[in-house]
Amino acid sequence: MRAPTSPIALCVPLALSLFLAACGDPAPTYIDQAYVRLSPNKASPSAGYFIAHGGDSATQLRGVLTDYALKVEMHESMSAGGMTKMAPLSSVDIPAKATVAFAPGGKHLMLWGVNDTAIGRGKMTLTFLLANGDRLLVDAVIQKPDGTSSASAPAVDEHEDH
Numbered sequence: 038m039r040a041p042t043s044p045i046a047l048c049v050p051l052a053l054s055l056f057l058a059a060c061g062d063p064a065p066t067y068i069d070q071a072y073v074r075l076s077p078n079k080a081s082p083s084a085g086y087f088i089a090h091g092g093d094s095a096t097q098l099r100g101v102l103t104d105y106a107l108k109v110e111m112h113e114s115m116s117a118g119g120m121t122k123m124a125p126l127s128s129v130d131i132p133a134k135a136t137v138a139f140a141p142g143g144k145h146l147m148l149w150g151v152n153d154t155a156i157g158r159g160k161m162t163l164t165f166l167l168a169n170g171d172r173l174l175v176d177a178v179i180q181k182p183d184g185t186s187s188a189s190a191p192a193v194d195e196h197e198d199h
């Protein structure tokens with residue numbers, strides 16, 4: 038009769054090799070907490086927000102693409118003389134190891150013509166183009182104007198078992 042293989046013995050070499058890989062490679066720039074807040078009016082653009090986390094090297098965000106909207110632009114809101122205006126941004130610096138937030142009242146994405154299928158699914162994939170050549174694919178949650186999920190069917194919780 039064979040002794041059962043210990044799951045711990047199997048895990049340790051894997052954990053070690055992941056650790057070594059993490060130490061050897063420079064930390065990449067990444068994006069998280071992406072969401073799209075739908076406009077209450079279909080004719081006007083929706084807004085997108087996210088957090089960019091700088092890696093070991095500084096880079097720039099050069100643009101955002103998606104198959105699920107007609108057009109995406111990067112904008113910045115600013116107040117001037119009591120009025121809030123917004124201007125398009127052609128690129129945004131992401132300094133090394135710094136956090137750049139696209140958040141309500143500041144930098145944001147404007148998305149025209151968000152796809153109805155994506156709205157029903159409650160999420161859409163955005164592709165972030167970096168000056169270093171990286172293309173980061175990030176799923177953005179789609180919210181209705183009141184901040185609730187736009188998914189038409191009850192969302193399936195992929196982490197139910199945890």
Ligand SMILES: [Cu+2]
Pocket residue numbers: 112113123145146147
């Ligand atoms: Cu805008």
